[in-house]
Amino acid sequence: MRDRVRRLADATGWLGRSYVTTPWDEVHAKLGFELPSDYRRLLEVFPPGTFHAPDHHAEVIVQPPYLLDGRPDHLTQFEAEIAEAEQWRERHPEDVPARLVPWARSGRPGLFWVGRSSDPEQWTVAVSNGGVWRYDDEPVVEEFDCGAVEFLHRLVTGRLRSRILSPINSRSIRTRPLFEPVDEREWQRFSDTRSPQVRKISLRGYA
Numbered sequence: 001m002r003d004r005v006r007r008l009a010d011a012t013g014w015l016g017r018s019y020v021t022t023p024w025d026e027v028h029a030k031l032g033f034e035l036p037s038d039y040r041r042l043l044e045v046f047p048p049g050t051f052h053a054p055d056h057h058a059e060v061i062v063q064p065p066y067l068l069d070g071r072p073d074h075l076t077q078f079e080a081e082i083a084e085a086e087q088w089r090e091r092h093p094e095d096v097p098a099r100l101v102p103w104a105r106s107g108r109p110g111l112f113w114v115g116r117s118s119d120p121e122q123w124t125v126a127v128s129n130g131g132v133w134r135y136d137d138e139p140v141v142e143e144f145d146c147g148a149v150e151f152l153h154r155l156v157t158g159r160l161r162s163r164i165l166s167p168i169n170s171r172s173i174r175t176r177p178l179f180e181p182v183d184e185r186e187w188q189r190f191s192d193t194r195s196p197q198v199r200k201i202s203l204r205g206y207a
Contacts, residue, residue: 008152014046030074035074036123043064048187055158058160063191069194080110099114100114108129111125113126125144
């Protein structure tokens with residue numbers, strides 16, 4: 001697990017550590033289950049930021065749990081992505097796996113784990129546009145046979161192709177580093193939310 005995160009750091013040239021410390025016991029208690037260990041290690045090493053593919057439009061935004069009323073809440077930042085996936089699954093259950101847990105986003109698409117196993121170390125990654133932001137005949141969900149850190153490593157090394165993250169008609173925008181951190185003060189400004197402004201969400205039947 002540490003080796004996978006180190007490989008990702010080497011591939012992106014990232015030499016630092018995250019400025020965010022997440023109390024995972026609190027996060028897991030609220031969720032009712034644990035998140036994969038490689039993801040937790042990822043957020044120890046990398047601060048909030050964006051991972052870019054080297055030669056095309058794909059990018060993945062990874063951020064620790066937001067604070068909701070001062071307490072860490074993993075689901076707060078994924079409200080739109082969860083709602084879109086749930087709504088599409090209700091109408092088209094064959095298109096969306098039954099157990100999805102969000103972990104990142106890419107503009108409008110969301111990135112999820114597919115929780116087919118009770119062991120989070122076995123979860124694999126799926127990308128979904130929720131059925132709302134589709135280009136032509138691209139799928140609603142794409143599944144990949146790897147975890148979150150391996151997915152990011154494949155992305156930044158150019159070994160991963162996704163029709164959802166990189167629509168066929170997108171142009172190259174490769175003029176920036178493979179990992180771009182968010183400024184710490186900016187992160188503190190937008191990651192601290194209050195419950196009157198946030199609809200209560202859950203994974204319902206997803207996990």
